[in-house]
Amino acid sequence: MEILKINNLTKVYSSYKGAKEVTALDGISFTVNKSEFVGIMGPSGSGKTTLLNILSGVDKSTSGETIIDNQNISKLKKDNLALFRRKNIGYIFQDFNLLDSLDVKENISLPLILDKKCPDEIEKRVDNLMRFFNIENLGKKYPYNISGGQKQRVAAARALINDPKIIFADEPTGNLDSKSANTIMNTISKMNNEINSTVLMVTHDPFAASFCKRIIFIKDGKVKMEITSDGDRKRFFDKILEVQSVIGGEN
């Protein structure tokens, strides 16, 4: 079942103060099916952030369509788009985006509180997810009192709390040491394998990408190549390095 479909997406940043027009996305099309874990890789400037901003509704494309769960979000007006995002999309950001004035449990609950769910249901869902991510002892702590890897797991729990159709992860290992990077990638894999979450992740990092099941390489705003994993992470990692050496994107 298709969860995400993008059709011939283009993004042209118009010229500004003498700077030239930039075609950041030049006719990108691909689909992501339910329960897939797809990575987007490509050299600096290839259009990864632009793509994620459009997919998540932060920015508008110049042309083309973005369809999430059969809804063409390119056509939604601002308020409906915001509501659609809150109900259907989960985000894991590079810098966590946790609120320092709320404790861990409150941070995870926030999307449900905004959605006016009943307190019993909130309690139950939050407890389940905290157990799932092994952070059940951190509920009363504040973000500034927990480690980077723990913060990422809190962010993952918050991303899942609404039972989203798809999760967008933006460089989730970007700010982490290698041990925490390993923890968060295992966490995302666990979400994908055990609760069938559909994940689309943008990353520079071949280690993080090796956890994906499929990777789409983009360059100059176009899809250049696609590779799939046979399940052996080490082998997939080597394959990623090989493609990067041809396409670029090691930085």
Ligand SMILES: Nc1ncnc2c1ncn2[C@@H]1O[C@H](COP(=O)(O)OP(=O)(O)OP(=O)(O)O)[C@@H](O)[C@H]1O
């Ligand atoms: N707001 C903007 N105005 C004009 N040009 C932009 C804007 N944002 C991005 N660009 C240009 O669009 C192209 C794609 O940029 P984008 O940020 O999507 O790349 P990226 O793949 O995320 O790169 P990185 O790996 O360095 O984060 C680049 O040429 C960039 O300079």
Ligand SMILES: [Mg+2]
């Ligand atoms: Mg970027």
